[in-house]
Amino acid sequence: NAGVTQTPKFQVLKTGQSMTLxxxxxxxxxxxxxxxxxxxMGLRLIHYSVGAGITxxxxxxxxxxxxxxxxxxxxxxxxxxxxxxxxxxxxxSNPQGLGTEAFxxxxxxxxxx
Amino acid sequence: GDSVTQMEGPVTLSEEAFLTINCTYxxxxxxxxxxxxxxxGEGLQLLLKATKAxxxxxNKGFEATYxxxxxxxxxxxxxxxxxxxxxxxxALSVDSGYSTLTFGKGTxxxxxx
Numbered sequence: 001n002a003g004v005t006q007t008p009k010f011q012v013l014k015t016g017q018s019m020t021l022x023x024x025x026x027x028x029x030x031x032x033x034x035x036x037x038x039x040x041m042g043l044r045l046i047h048y049s050v051g052a053g054i055t056x057x058x059x060x061x062x063x064x065x066x067x068x069x070x071x072x073x074x075x076x077x078x079x080x081x082x083x084x085x086x087x088x089x090x091x092x093s094n095p096q097g098l099g100t101e102a103f104x105x106x107x108x109x110x111x112x113x
Numbered sequence: 114g115d116s117v118t119q120m121e122g123p124v125t126l127s128e129e130a131f132l133t134i135n136c137t138y139x140x141x142x143x144x145x146x147x148x149x150x151x152x153x154g155e156g157l158q159l160l161l162k163a164t165k166a167x168x169x170x171x172n173k174g175f176e177a178t179y180x181x182x183x184x185x186x187x188x189x190x191x192x193x194x195x196x197x198x199x200x201x202x203x204a205l206s207v208d209s210g211y212s213t214l215t216f217g218k219g220t221x222x223x224x225x226x
Binding site: 100105 | 145147149154155156157158159162202206207208212213214216217218219
Protein backbone atom coordinates (compact mmCIF):
# COMPACT_ATOMS: atom_id res chain seq x y z
CA ASN A 1 0.00 0.00 0.00
CA ALA A 2 1.95 3.01 -1.28
CA GLY A 3 -0.28 5.80 0.12
CA VAL A 4 0.96 9.23 -1.00
CA THR A 5 4.09 9.21 -3.15
CA GLN A 6 6.13 12.33 -3.87
CA THR A 7 8.96 12.67 -6.35
CA PRO A 8 11.70 13.75 -6.32
CA LYS A 9 12.86 13.57 -2.71
CA PHE A 10 15.56 16.19 -3.23
CA GLN A 11 16.04 18.86 -5.89
CA VAL A 12 18.37 21.78 -6.47
CA LEU A 13 17.26 24.48 -8.90
CA LYS A 14 18.83 27.63 -10.19
CA THR A 15 16.92 30.89 -9.83
CA GLY A 16 14.52 31.28 -12.74
CA GLN A 17 14.24 27.60 -13.58
CA SER A 18 10.89 25.85 -13.60
CA MET A 19 10.01 22.39 -12.40
CA THR A 20 7.14 20.15 -11.37
CA LEU A 21 6.88 18.34 -8.06
CA UNK A 22 4.94 15.14 -8.51
CA UNK A 23 2.35 13.76 -6.10
CA UNK A 24 0.32 10.59 -6.54
CA UNK A 25 -2.01 8.74 -4.20
CA UNK A 26 -3.54 5.31 -4.57
CA UNK A 27 -6.27 5.58 -1.93
CA UNK A 28 -8.93 7.10 -4.20
CA UNK A 29 -9.12 10.23 -2.04
CA UNK A 30 -10.99 13.17 -3.52
CA UNK A 31 -9.20 15.82 -1.45
CA UNK A 32 -5.54 16.72 -1.94
CA UNK A 33 -3.32 19.56 -0.77
CA UNK A 34 0.19 20.99 -1.06
CA UNK A 35 2.00 22.50 1.92
CA UNK A 36 5.38 24.02 2.42
CA UNK A 37 7.29 23.65 5.68
CA UNK A 38 9.77 26.29 6.76
CA UNK A 39 11.69 26.57 10.05
CA UNK A 40 9.62 28.34 12.68
CA MET A 41 6.64 28.65 10.34
CA GLY A 42 4.97 25.28 10.61
CA LEU A 43 3.02 24.10 7.56
CA ARG A 44 1.46 26.60 5.21
CA LEU A 45 -1.11 25.65 2.59
CA ILE A 46 -0.18 26.45 -1.02
CA HIS A 47 -3.03 24.98 -3.10
CA TYR A 48 -5.70 22.37 -2.64
CA SER A 49 -8.19 20.34 -4.66
CA VAL A 50 -11.58 18.91 -3.77
CA GLY A 51 -11.74 16.63 -6.79
CA ALA A 52 -10.56 16.13 -10.33
CA GLY A 53 -10.77 19.40 -12.25
CA ILE A 54 -11.26 21.54 -9.13
CA THR A 55 -8.43 23.46 -7.46
CA UNK A 56 -8.16 26.53 -5.27
CA UNK A 57 -5.54 28.72 -3.63
CA UNK A 58 -4.36 28.37 -0.07
CA UNK A 59 -2.43 30.76 2.13
CA UNK A 60 0.74 31.12 0.04
CA UNK A 61 -0.09 30.41 -3.65
CA UNK A 62 2.12 32.97 -5.39
CA UNK A 63 4.71 31.44 -7.69
CA UNK A 64 2.98 28.05 -7.85
CA UNK A 65 0.46 26.42 -10.16
CA UNK A 66 -1.51 23.22 -9.79
CA UNK A 67 -3.87 21.10 -11.85
CA UNK A 68 -5.89 17.98 -11.08
CA UNK A 69 -6.71 16.03 -14.22
CA UNK A 70 -7.13 12.72 -12.39
CA UNK A 71 -8.11 11.68 -8.87
CA UNK A 72 -4.67 10.13 -8.34
CA UNK A 73 -2.31 12.94 -9.37
CA UNK A 74 -1.82 16.47 -8.09
CA UNK A 75 1.39 18.03 -9.45
CA UNK A 76 2.78 21.33 -8.17
CA UNK A 77 4.54 23.56 -10.69
CA UNK A 78 7.10 26.21 -9.85
CA UNK A 79 6.96 28.71 -12.68
CA UNK A 80 10.21 30.61 -12.11
CA UNK A 81 12.06 29.44 -9.02
CA UNK A 82 13.23 31.97 -6.46
CA UNK A 83 15.45 31.49 -3.38
CA UNK A 84 12.37 32.24 -1.21
CA UNK A 85 10.90 28.97 -2.48
CA UNK A 86 13.64 26.97 -0.79
CA UNK A 87 11.59 24.74 1.50
CA UNK A 88 10.32 21.25 2.18
CA UNK A 89 7.13 20.53 0.26
CA UNK A 90 4.51 18.06 1.40
CA UNK A 91 1.58 16.66 -0.51
CA UNK A 92 -1.38 15.31 1.45
CA SER A 93 -4.68 13.60 0.72
CA ASN A 94 -7.86 13.33 2.80
CA PRO A 95 -10.54 10.69 2.47
CA GLN A 96 -13.54 12.61 3.76
CA GLY A 97 -12.86 16.33 3.53
CA LEU A 98 -10.01 18.78 3.71
CA GLY A 99 -10.40 19.13 7.46
CA THR A 100 -10.30 15.45 8.28
CA GLU A 101 -7.36 13.12 8.78
CA ALA A 102 -4.67 13.91 6.22
CA PHE A 103 -2.21 11.36 4.80
CA UNK A 104 1.13 12.92 3.94
CA UNK A 105 3.86 12.03 1.51
CA UNK A 106 7.49 11.93 2.62
CA UNK A 107 8.23 15.36 1.24
CA UNK A 108 10.45 17.00 -1.37
CA UNK A 109 13.36 19.09 -0.13
CA UNK A 110 13.90 21.89 -2.66
CA UNK A 111 16.84 24.26 -2.69
CA UNK A 112 16.90 27.24 -5.05
CA UNK A 113 20.31 28.79 -5.55
CA GLY B 114 -9.02 33.88 11.61
CA ASP B 115 -8.41 30.44 13.00
CA SER B 116 -5.04 29.84 14.62
CA VAL B 117 -3.10 27.36 16.73
CA THR B 118 -0.40 28.25 19.24
CA GLN B 119 2.06 25.67 20.50
CA MET B 120 4.82 25.91 23.04
CA GLU B 121 8.18 26.56 21.50
CA GLY B 122 10.80 23.87 21.55
CA PRO B 123 12.91 22.05 21.65
CA VAL B 124 11.60 20.13 24.61
CA THR B 125 14.44 18.02 26.01
CA LEU B 126 13.62 15.10 28.30
CA SER B 127 15.24 12.01 29.68
CA GLU B 128 13.76 8.63 28.90
CA GLU B 129 10.75 7.74 31.09
CA ALA B 130 10.02 11.38 31.92
CA PHE B 131 6.52 12.85 31.74
CA LEU B 132 5.71 14.88 28.65
CA THR B 133 3.37 17.82 28.18
CA ILE B 134 3.25 19.88 25.01
CA ASN B 135 0.83 22.78 25.26
CA CYS B 136 -1.56 23.71 22.48
CA THR B 137 -4.20 26.43 22.50
CA TYR B 138 -6.43 27.52 19.67
CA UNK B 139 -8.62 30.30 18.37
CA UNK B 140 -11.46 29.35 16.09
CA UNK B 141 -14.91 30.39 14.95
CA UNK B 142 -17.39 27.63 15.57
CA UNK B 143 -16.54 24.24 17.02
CA UNK B 144 -13.32 22.85 15.60
CA UNK B 145 -11.99 19.34 15.40
CA UNK B 146 -8.51 19.08 16.94
CA UNK B 147 -5.57 16.95 15.91
CA UNK B 148 -2.03 16.08 16.89
CA UNK B 149 0.34 15.05 14.11
CA UNK B 150 3.87 13.66 14.54
CA UNK B 151 6.78 14.02 12.13
CA UNK B 152 9.70 11.65 12.61
CA UNK B 153 13.06 12.69 11.13
CA GLY B 154 13.07 12.60 7.34
CA GLU B 155 9.41 11.63 7.09
CA GLY B 156 6.05 13.22 6.40
CA LEU B 157 3.46 13.99 9.06
CA GLN B 158 1.21 11.26 10.37
CA LEU B 159 -1.88 11.54 12.50
CA LEU B 160 -1.22 10.74 16.16
CA LEU B 161 -4.65 11.37 17.68
CA LYS B 162 -7.75 13.52 17.29
CA ALA B 163 -10.85 14.77 19.10
CA THR B 164 -13.96 16.11 17.43
CA LYS B 165 -15.99 17.58 20.29
CA ALA B 166 -15.56 19.14 23.72
CA UNK B 167 -14.37 16.80 26.50
CA UNK B 168 -13.37 14.10 24.02
CA UNK B 169 -10.05 12.45 24.77
CA UNK B 170 -7.91 11.26 21.90
CA UNK B 171 -5.29 8.61 22.60
CA ASN B 172 -2.73 6.57 20.70
CA LYS B 173 0.65 4.94 21.43
CA GLY B 174 0.52 6.12 25.06
CA PHE B 175 -0.16 9.74 24.09
CA GLU B 176 -3.34 11.50 25.20
CA ALA B 177 -4.99 14.87 24.67
CA THR B 178 -8.32 16.18 25.96
CA TYR B 179 -10.41 18.74 24.07
CA UNK B 180 -11.02 21.54 26.60
CA UNK B 181 -13.50 24.04 25.20
CA UNK B 182 -13.48 26.25 28.31
CA UNK B 183 -9.73 26.85 28.04
CA UNK B 184 -9.54 26.38 24.23
CA UNK B 185 -6.73 23.89 24.73
CA UNK B 186 -5.64 20.45 23.50
CA UNK B 187 -2.45 19.66 25.40
CA UNK B 188 -0.52 16.53 24.47
CA UNK B 189 0.67 14.26 27.29
CA UNK B 190 2.55 11.04 27.73
CA UNK B 191 3.40 9.41 31.01
CA UNK B 192 6.78 7.94 30.09
CA UNK B 193 8.59 8.99 26.93
CA UNK B 194 11.01 6.83 24.98
CA UNK B 195 13.96 7.75 22.77
CA UNK B 196 11.84 6.66 19.80
CA UNK B 197 9.34 9.45 20.60
CA UNK B 198 11.90 12.05 19.48
CA UNK B 199 10.11 13.92 16.69
CA UNK B 200 8.32 17.15 15.85
CA UNK B 201 4.73 17.36 17.07
CA UNK B 202 2.12 19.55 15.38
CA UNK B 203 -1.22 20.61 16.80
CA ALA B 204 -3.89 21.36 14.18
CA LEU B 205 -7.55 22.27 13.86
CA SER B 206 -10.32 22.38 11.31
CA VAL B 207 -13.62 24.16 11.74
CA ASP B 208 -15.56 22.43 8.99
CA SER B 209 -14.36 18.96 8.02
CA GLY B 210 -15.67 19.33 4.48
CA TYR B 211 -14.19 22.38 2.83
CA SER B 212 -12.25 24.00 5.66
CA THR B 213 -8.59 23.11 5.50
CA LEU B 214 -6.36 22.10 8.39
CA THR B 215 -4.66 24.94 10.29
CA PHE B 216 -1.35 23.87 11.84
CA GLY B 217 0.68 25.21 14.71
CA LYS B 218 4.38 25.83 14.20
CA GLY B 219 5.43 22.51 15.67
CA THR B 220 7.32 21.51 18.81
CA UNK B 221 10.48 19.44 18.61
CA UNK B 222 10.87 16.76 21.29
CA UNK B 223 14.29 15.32 22.03
CA UNK B 224 14.47 12.32 24.36
CA UNK B 225 17.86 11.16 25.63
CA UNK B 226 18.65 7.70 27.09
